[in-house]
Amino acid sequence: MLSITNSRRNKRPESAHAQSVDAQFPRPLQAPREAAFPATIQPLQLRIRRPRGLWGSMFKWGGGAAVVLCMDVGLAMSNSFPGEESPFELAKKVITMFVQRQVFAENKDEVALVLFGTDGTENALAGEDQYQNITVHRHLMRPDFDLLEDIESKIQPGSQQADFLDALIVCMDLIQKETLGKKFEKRHIEVFTDLSSPFSRDQLDIIIDNLKKSGMSLQFFLPFPIVKKGGTGDRGDGSLLLDDHGPSFPPKGITEQQKEGIQMVKKVMMSLEGEDGLEEIYSFSESLRQLCVFKKTERHSMPWSCQLTIGSNLSIKIVAYKSVSGRYTFFKEMLPGREMCLYKKLMPFSCSPGFRYGSDIIPFSKVDEEQMKYRSEGKCFSVLGFCRSSQVHMKYFMGNQVLKVFAAKDDEAAAVALSSLIHALDELDMVAVVRYAYDQRTNPQVGVAFPLIKDTYECLAYIQLPFMEDLRQYMFSSLKNNRKCTPTEAQLSAVDALIDSMSLVQKDEEEGTIEDLFPTSKIPNPQFQRLFQCLLHRALHPQEPLPPIQQHILSMLDPPTEVTAKGQVPVSKIKTLFPLTEVIKKKNQVTGQDLFQDNPEEGPTCKRLKTEEEEARFSVSSLAEGTVTCVGSVNPADNFRVLVRQKKASFEEASHQLINHIEQFLDTNETLYFMKSMDCIKAFREEAIQFSEEQRFNNFLKALQEKVEVKQLNHFWEIVIHGKVSIFLAPKENANTDTAAAFEEGGDVDDLVSTSNTYQVFSCLNLADL
């Protein structure tokens, strides 16, 4: 519904008028086209009320609305000033947007389209000279994309003129006839015209009378804003929506005929609705702004009646409604085009259900389940107790809905009882903890019910609370006692300034009120807006790619510009005061040590090391670890290399640690660790050459051999032999001059065997024999 109507219309009794309209509107053969016109038009004050419920919040219980769109396509509609859109185009836009909303709102509304000023004539009332140039373009039915396409392409400006009151009569006739036998909550006519065609006023009283009797409502949409004389009945929000060209009113180039038309429209609306009637006259531009937002499928809350119980003896009849819920599904169907369909191939007959209990799977048939499952005792809303409202923190709220709990309808005793509970809780600052079960088949919940007192109503709001199983107890380190992240005074005051400058509220000191500059709960969900935009585009242009997001959707999501502007300075101050550096991601394989290194700041320097490091013998990532302080067991060989090269520990100390690890590895008696030990031994040997610590290595190897003998780790020793590790043969002096040679010389254990050498502490032959 383009619900620019007051809801009170709903209450108007519907009279079942089945009489044909034309019976009551005998059309005179020749209408006097010229009429006296008031001498002066007051410089009117602009006052247009913001239509209520444009988001489609009109609340209805079943039954849709029958809407006739009555559009002027006459000659004058396509006149426009250069650079401006013609009233025809504007009206078309408004109608398109209205129909778009209707298509996606998925309600029961039906829409008809009547054009007047068309070249042809096609309507039920048309006679010889009567009701000419009025075409019923589409009869009352659910709006769809065909209608949209029609509006887009088929509706063309006509070259004729037609009486808008005549068109109104055609619309009324159409509504009368086509709503017969259907149930509609309301019947509604929307007229889009520039009022530049002449009209005859002699049927006016009958029109008004008939509109009133049949309970039809009427709205006018004009290319210019109209203003009510005197501006009475101020509702406080009138000044909010001044039209763009407000001050320059009356609009340029308004003709005498139009002025007369305005008077007529006013008269009609006044006599229908009184003063408020004028508020049902809109300008195109205003409507466009309001209609650019798609309306979502209307969702109604079903009442859930139950009894609130306190103990066994006190119960209050209540009714509850879902009031906030953010669950939607779109694209439920997954059809791969027209000719294909989805099939699920399962073999349900040879299967039975089972459940996991830890590592075990337990067969559990439906029959078992029926017998053993938890049995709820049916619907309930029972108070378990009351507690201080501060104990039930918002962070515990669960589930996906808020229920509003009222006293049962038309039950004053229940209303008083619930009211006393609401006020008692409110005054004590307490809340009720409640067991809630929707019905016997759903699982019970524990939730909180807290009082909500508004001007017009009071109720309890219910929200689910977690069970013990739903809670996660994570711990986070304190931010207060952590020296690393304690902000300085200067930093704190910068943040202080930021908060002050980016405030989203405006305080009115005099009235003590606070205005919200960014009421998020008034913003329509951009997801739907985008979805509808794309669906619409795809429906009308199936071959084209999806359009970009509309600007008005994006700007809806942005903070008010003045807030962002005010925040600029404090934010840049924060930028200078707080060192914020992006961490460059390391591409190396992430090892445990990378994850748990103490000092991530070392990262960049290590990078440099990487390029400088020419030795490719060992992984650079080990250097990148930065702070190797001792030889660990994960990567002892590399740790050892780093330690001795960076001179962080003496060779003696480092080698001692390394030896310890080698011994530990040997203790496991596993091949994997033997290989690790081999790496260590090799590293030891190489570094020993570099640092002229051959003797230390020799001693180690000797000691190792003894150990191996004791522990009977022959297979390990074989690995050592095959790994071509040997003691240093050359005397110290030689080693210094020609370590490489020494290494070469001792490179092959088998060679070594054949060489008799004075330095040989043990014979490799012996070793092999072991």
Next chain:
Amino acid sequence: MSGWESYYKNQGDEEEEQEEGLEAGGDYSYSGRDSLIFLVDASRAMFESQDEDELTPFDMSIQCIRSVYTNKIISSNRDLLAVVFYGTKKDKNSVNFKNIYVLQELDNPGAKRVQELDKFKGQEGKKCFQDQIGHGSDYSLSEVLWVCANLFSDVQFKMSHKRIMLFTNEDDPHGDDSAKASRARTKAGDLRDTGIFLDLMHLKKRGGFDISLFYRDIIVAEDEDIGIHFEESSKLEDLLRKVRAKETRKRVLYRLKLKLNKDVALTVGIYNMVQKAYRPSPVRLYRETNEPVKTKTRTFNVNTGSLLLPSDTKRSQIYGHRQIVLEKEETEELKRFDEPGLILIGFKPLMMLKKHHYLRPSLFVYPEESLINGSSTLFSALLTKCLEKEVLAVCRYTPRQNTPPCFVALVPQEEELDDQKIQLAPPGFQLVFLPYADDKRKVPFTEKVMANPEQVDKMKAIVQKLRFKYRSDSFENPVLQQHFRNMEALALDLMEPEQTVDLTLPKTEVMDKRLGSLVDEFKELVYPPDYNPEGKVTKRKQNDESSGSKRPKVELSEEELKAHVSKGTLGKLTVPALKEACRMYGLKGGLKKQELLDVLTEHFQKA
């Protein structure tokens, strides 16, 4: 609970109460399994209680471990658990170290394992332990840790988190042997290097447990948990809470940039602190062997019967009598608005947050240094100032690439500790979701009828009488508990499942007793003398029952049914009518409408 969701579908009602939908949240992808070793000191001191009726430290540890086991079965049965005793007489481990007994290797928790633990409970358990395993005199902690490390490395699965919990009441195990002590220290350091966390769950010791003697160097202070040190626990409850706090690893849902404007940003981690626990979905078993069945779903072309690849399918939706077709990628693209992140909009006073505008469970925001250094400092400053000025930050929140943005309020939360120094509330922001205009629904409200002060005062007295202290963990989910008790009973071949106490039921007797005559006084004040608040409803209940017991009147003749089947209008009939029809022909249909339709159609087509 997906199972009975489809089972008990409320009919045709948009408002159906899908309390337990299957949107089980958990957006994180598992990168591996969490593993946890319970390392329990089994030396003699652990079996000595200080009081007659007090639990021995060992008993306490076992009960605590059992509770973790049963909890894990419910919450995350993929996690791996193990139990290792040390200081034992017998030994059982892969490296044949003395005095170390691996009771259970790292594996999923299961019924058998729980049963095994139960053997060591209480006085009998003590005896059982002494008979089966016995106390040893000597052990080396470094060897113990070595064994634990081996347990981790023996696991075939990828592990995301490794943790050892050490239960002991000996604060200086290697007091006389400095070599052993230093080896233990080195080994503990090695564990840390390989990413294994070691927690000390120290129990009460006569004369107090002095961490500084030995364990200070052993326990791995996680860089993130600096400053959180527990007091020793003397009660099971305390121990349980300590273990609970550590047992699950905190998983960050998203790491996001919090942008103050275009070029100033800090990084935060988003965590969820409440997560609905669901009954696990059933596993399909092959009827003959009770082995789990693999399910495969394939798509076929209706006309040609050829197999379709996922890329061959499109998504469609009907609107305004027209089928609108989108590619799968396009349906994703529809949801793309912002880059992932939090964009600061501005600040509002805390009191402007409306409790009744609740939309989804809130999340928790804590600074993250991994992407931008210095985030913690700015975060800390923001938190401090928001607390001080009592404001919340409004942000636009896009958790992932293809997720439409929503507005959230970052509500500052101060750190809270209890007397055991266990964190009750961590420092950070609560991320509270704010509804859009479409999320709110208009509700027809009952006209306001105010109660008079006398009536309100009487109700106040009632409220005061029924005061209690709410704790978020005081209610267990009766449905889940019942389910797992059932499973346990079946798994362990018990005669009958253990009785559950439904904590969600009101304790009416206690309440009535506490209220005394207040209720009658209140009723006298509020209700007219002949008013019966239950009257109407009970009457309707009877109606409901009678209509429920009566079969639906709509009896369809065979001709009618046949006509429906041939015209394909069977779907217009209501479920009760269809059920009735199925009953007439002795057909066994499911409970869902489609199942009933299928059965009936098949029947008539055959005939």
